Amino acid sequence: MKVSELSRLTEIPVSRIKFYIRQGVLSPGDHMGGRLADYTDQHVNQLFMIKALIELSRAPVAQIRAITETMAPRPDATPERALQELTAIEHPSHAAPDQEEHFCDHALSAMGFDPDSVRSDSPVRLWFARNAYYLSALGIDTEDWIERYAPHIRAISAMEVGLMPDDDQAVQLRYTVMGTIFTEHLIEAMRRLAHTAILNS
Structure with missing residues (x-):
């Protein structure tokens, strides 16, 4: 055309x-x-x-x-690496204070994962630590919230990874990157829909 x-x-x-x-x-x-x-x-x-x-x-x-x-296919490309690269692009690392990084280990353990399953310099880990740091600084019981969210987040994540196409590398990379970006917006919007419906009930 x-x-x-x-x-x-x-x-x-x-x-x-x-x-x-x-x-x-x-x-x-x-x-x-x-x-x-x-x-x-x-x-x-x-x-x-x-x-x-x-x-x-x-x-x-x-x-x-x-x-x-x-999302460009290359020999060393994997969905996990694409996820780390995407997080580094969207959320450039400004590490939280060291004492707050334990929230990452707590979250991984609460979801049933080995805390070492995500490396210490992972952009995802640094981003999570920064979010947990600010939540804690506001006086919120961050560990309690993590434990409440943990089983639901694990279930959602397992469902999403389970739906990953078994096609070629390019399809998997696109699914990982675009799926991560746009389902995050969808989940956020659905959460606010639910909040509104509950508050109005």
Whole structure:
């Protein structure tokens, strides 16, 4: 399809599509001679992903490009590594004080995991520690909340990993990265729906 059709389907101006190509967040179309290029359904999907990242995550273009790179197939790529890279992009590490990092071990144990199953320098561990630190600083019994959430979070996470496609590496990486980003927004929205319904009942 022509870029004009791509623009119509995605409701993104042609000028913005060309900007995304120049910035490396959208792959270019197949050159057809002159200034023409052919675009496919893959470009449609890429643009909807970009729109969602901008609208839901407020992600700048540089961050979108970095997120896109985490989904690129390569010999050392795994879903776990993609998850760590994604977390480092979205939540650059500002480690919580050492005394608060025990919350990570407590959370892993409460969910039935070995505390050493997530390495000490993991971006996910550092992000969790920072969240726990601020919750604790507000005077909230963080360990109690962790224990209450633990079985439910483990069940949700196990369900999500269990649904991971058994396809090729590229499909698994996309599922991990896009699934993590957008189901987090869905869970947050569903949680607020439930809060509202409970408060109104």
